[in-house]
Amino acid sequence: MMGTNATWRNLTIKDIDALILVASDVHPGLPERDEVFAERVRLFPEGCLALTDHNSKELVGYAISHPIRHRQPPDLDSLLGEIDRDAEQYYIHDLAILPVYHGSGNAKEAMKILMNVAERYESTCLVSVYGTAMFWRRFGFVDVDVDETLKTKLLGYGGDAIMLERKSRTHDGVEKG
Known part of the structure; x- marks a missing residue:
């Protein structure tokens, strides 16, 4: 789980204080508790x-x-309570890397790890913010049509927020062309 200057590992509760510092640097306009x-x-x-x-x-x-x-x-800065038993889509809530660590393959490595987990679901979605849709499209994400309820929810993520989705290549062990 390694980029060129840093290594990905499992996040723990002990990391949350440090995570908040990174989040406030990378997403100053989208604070979460x-x-x-x-x-x-x-x-x-x-x-x-x-x-x-x-x-x-x-x-x-x-x-x-x-x-x-x-x-x-989920709404930004909201608690889930639990993972819904009927959850059928994987959601990337956030991928945040300090700017000095950009360009070293760290995001690509994180996506490889996350997409391995995501393959258990029919699709993966995310809310793209700060004009990052081109970044996500490199991983196969495409724009999706959203209803009025979702449009309203996306406003909580900022005026430029858009919903993107990626179909899984495999699901239930069957290759999907």
């Missing part, structure tokens, strides 16, 4: 990653993801 991140780690630990610097061992990035019901992402 530490309880939100702690809950995601507790509910779906395999979808939560920490990027740590090789030398300092400091947290320099993170990824948060979990299953949801189809195209029903």
